[in-house]
Amino acid sequence: MRSVAKEKQNIVAICDTRDEVLAKLTNDFPDAKQYADYRRMLTKMRKQIDAVVISTPDHTHAIPAVMAMQMGMHVYCEKPLTHSIYEARVLRDAARKYKVATQMGNQGSALSGLRETVEVIKSGAIGQVRELHVWSNRPVWPQGVHRPKDTPPIPDNLHWDLFLGPAPKRPYHPDYQPFNWRGWFDFGTGAIGDMDCHTLNTAFRALDLVNPIVVKAKSNDKTDESYPKSSVITYTFPQRGNLSPLKMTWYDGGLKPPADLLDGRDLPGSGVVYIGEKGKIYSPDDYGAQYILMPEADFEGYKPPSPTLPRSPGHYAEWIRACKGGEPAFAEFDFAAAITETLLLGNLAVITGEPIYWDPDNMKAINCPKADYWINRPYREGWSL
Amino acid sequence: MSRQITRRDFLKGAAATGAGLLILRDSRMAFGYPANETLNVAVIGASGKGDVNSICVPLPKRNRT
Numbered sequence: 001m002r003s004v005a006k007e008k009q010n011i012v013a014i015c016d017t018r019d020e021v022l023a024k025l026t027n028d029f030p031d032a033k034q035y036a037d038y039r040r041m042l043t044k045m046r047k048q049i050d051a052v053v054i055s056t057p058d059h060t061h062a063i064p065a066v067m068a069m070q071m072g073m074h075v076y077c078e079k080p081l082t083h084s085i086y087e088a089r090v091l092r093d094a095a096r097k098y099k100v101a102t103q104m105g106n107q108g109s110a111l112s113g114l115r116e117t118v119e120v121i122k123s124g125a126i127g128q129v130r131e132l133h134v135w136s137n138r139p140v141w142p143q144g145v146h147r148p149k150d151t152p153p154i155p156d157n158l159h160w161d162l163f164l165g166p167a168p169k170r171p172y173h174p175d176y177q178p179f180n181w182r183g184w185f186d187f188g189t190g191a192i193g194d195m196d197c198h199t200l201n202t203a204f205r206a207l208d209l210v211n212p213i214v215v216k217a218k219s220n221d222k223t224d225e226s227y228p229k230s231s232v233i234t235y236t237f238p239q240r241g242n243l244s245p246l247k248m249t250w251y252d253g254g255l256k257p258p259a260d261l262l263d264g265r266d267l268p269g270s271g272v273v274y275i276g277e278k279g280k281i282y283s284p285d286d287y288g289a290q291y292i293l294m295p296e297a298d299f300e301g302y303k304p305p306s307p308t309l310p311r312s313p314g315h316y317a318e319w320i321r322a323c324k325g326g327e328p329a330f331a332e333f334d335f336a337a338a339i340t341e342t343l344l345l346g347n348l349a350v351i352t353g354e355p356i357y358w359d360p361d362n363m364k365a366i367n368c369p370k371a372d373y374w375i376n377r378p379y380r381e382g383w384s385l
Numbered sequence: 386m387s388r389q390i391t392r393r394d395f396l397k398g399a400a401a402t403g404a405g406l407l408i409l410r411d412s413r414m415a416f417g418y419p420a421n422e423t424l425n426v427a428v429i430g431a432s433g434k435g436d437v438n439s440i441c442v443p444l445p446k447r448n449r450t
Contacts, residue, residue, distance in 0.1 A: 013427040021432040038429045049427045056430035064429050078430075178432060323424055 009320060012048050015041045018178065019157035036159040038064045046071045051323050054078060055105070057181040058189050059377075060165040062087035066385055069094040069102075074323040076316070078105040079197035080189055081333065081340040085363060086376035088344070090385055092337035101322035103315070103329040104336035106197040110312035113289030114202050116304055117281070120291060121206035123305040126276030128244040129207055133261060134199050135251035136286070137269035138191035143183040143253070144221030144229040148173045166379035183226050185374075189347055190227030191252035195286065196343035197336075199270055200250075202288030204339045208240045209248065212342070215356040217349035220253065230255050233346040250346060263294070348374055 015035040016022050022034045035041035042049065042064065051074035054064055062082045065075050075095070081104050082088045095102045108114050121129065151171040154160045160172045167186040170176075182188035203209060212235040219228035230253025237246045251257060256267045261275075262282055272288055274281040280294040293299035310327070312318050318329040348371050349356045357366040365371035379385070 009426045010423045011428060012425040014431050015427065015429045016431040018432060025431060032428075041427060041429075045427065048425055050424045052427045052429055054429045060430075073427075074424075320424060324422065 009051075013041050013045050017159040017163045019159075037162055039067065042067050042071060042073075046073075049073055051075070051101070057163075057177070057187045058193060059083045059167050059181075059187045062091060062385055063166060063383065065091050066094050069098045069100050072098060072100065074101040074319070075333075076103045076105065076319050077333075077336070079336070079340075080104075080193045080343060081197075081336040082344075083189060084375060084377045085341050085344050085348075087385065088337040088340045089363070092333050095333035101319060101329065102333040102336070103319035103322070104197065104331040104333070104340075105315075106201055106331055106336075106339075107315040108198050108201055108287030108289055109331040110315035110318060111287060111289035112311050113291070114205075114287060115307070115309040115311065117202045117283065117288060117291045118206045119305050119308055120293075121202075121274065121281065122308075125279070125293060125299075125302070126274060126281055127278035129274045129276045130244050130246055131275035132203055132207070132246060132248040133251070133257040133273045133275075134196070134203070134248065135256050135267070135270055135272075136191055136195040136199055137254070138195050138252050139183060139227070139229070141180045141182050142175070143190065143227045144223055145175070145183065145226045146223050147225055148175050164380070166377075166383035168380055185225050185227070185351060188227070189344065190350070191231070192233065192250055192343050192346045192350075195252075195270070196250070196346070197339055198286045199272060199288060200339065200343070202283065203248075203272060203274065204342065205335075207237075207243060207246060209235070209237060209246075209342055210240075210338050211360045212237050212248075212345060212358055215345045215349045215358065217346065217353070219350050219353070222350065222353075227347070228350060229253050231350055233349060235342070235346070 011029050011032045013033045013035060014022060014025055014029060015038045017036055019036070025032070033041070033045065052064065052068045053076045054061055055078040056064070058080060061077050065077050068075050081091055150173070152173065154172040158172070163177055164170070170186070176184060176187060182194055183190065200209070214236050215233065217231055217233045219231045222228035232255055233250040235248040237248065239245050249257065257273060259267065261273055268284050270286045272283040279298055282292045282294055283290055284292070293302055312330060313321065321327070322329045322332070345356055345358055348365060351374055352368055352371050354368050356368060356371060359366050363375060365375070
């Protein structure tokens with residue numbers, strides 16, 4: 001992050017649906033034009049803007065991203081890339097078509113430790129990986145909740161209709177924003193949406209975790225509109241090239257893998273365990289950038305393989321370098337769309353309550369018609385991608 | 386008729402034509418930014434994770450050519 005400040009890029013416009021947020025930035029960015037509606041901002045300032053940074057709630061990532069790319073602007077977008085699988089594929093295709101520099105905000109991608117861990121796994125240090133456990137302490141916002149019944153007035157300084165954007169119309173309530181949008185189907189992607197792009201980042205890159213055969217979820221306290229208080233989601237991946245079939249389990253809301261998985265170690269709030277033919281790899285935090293080879297006695301004096309991946313000048317710096325014609329950033333949208341699709345398949349299983357037998361070519365959950373709505377969520381009238 | 390063609394105009398125009406791909410590849414070179422040029426960045430959603438202060442620092446207004 002600090003390396004980015006050194007980049008000294010010029011902020012020419014800032015958009016937010018809350019006037020108070022903009023007001024606080026006036027002093028620091030006196031020359032930046034302020035907008036509540038990004039469509040207006042991009043249209044009016046297209047000649048001045050080279051690149052956009054999108055950190056809106058998940059349901060409003062895709063529209064400004066595509067609009068900006070169509071205008072030839074480079075795009076940095078927070079994780080997860082999109083709210084729906086359809087949107088993820090549209091962003092991937094737009095980035096390819098318009099040849100702009102892209103980067104998703106899973107900033108752990110820039111850590112040398114993450115890249116080394118990928119190299120260690122790919123070098124076969126623990127042999128074929130057949131089992132993977134990933135867990136997170138999320139949600140740290142309300143989930144498993146019902147739509148509030150009271151309808152307080154919309155605050156004067158909030159553009160509620162623009163906050164809703166493409167989502168179905170609903171009355172204003174402070175339960176939805178500024179922070180708690182993550183728990184609602186219409187705005188967020190729940191615990192796995194917030195964290196999987198971080199926690200699964202290393203494993204995804206090392207093990208090509210796309211196109212599972214089936215995804216199943218066990219949810220606790222889910223409602224019709226809100227993600228569950230906790231869940232366990234299992235993915236079954238087929239043989240992928242030379243990689244053995246693999247079963248991945250995601251845990252959230254305080255649930256964790258069995259304690260004996262790590263020989264009695266206390267499991268922290270988040271982490272990853274890879275179980276291979278010749279040992280285990282344990283990464284004890286959100287970012288998958290540290291690794292412990294187990295059993296430790298078997299790996300005494302272990303030397304990692306020679307680096308095969310480039311090391312990063314910093315996550316934002318990489319993107320800025322790409323904007324100026326350099327190498328594509330490490331979390332560009334081809335990667336970002338793929339990892340986002342994998343995590344959103346978990347949400348399909350959570351929301352529908354049914355196993356998702358995934359047909360990637362047709363972008364369809366086999367024999368699960370109620371998944372269709374969530375795969376390509378319809379937009380409110382007046383909004384389009 | 387003296388309207389300057391910016392890089393973005395060029396990209397958009399090229400992308401709309403059938404010959405887009407080939408031209409685009411070259412356009413990247415032709416319109417590439419020198420490494421020391423400052424990008425003009427717009428921020429969409431300014432209260433959350435993408436804290437603008439951590440991305441960019443304010444600079445004096447500059448004239449774009």
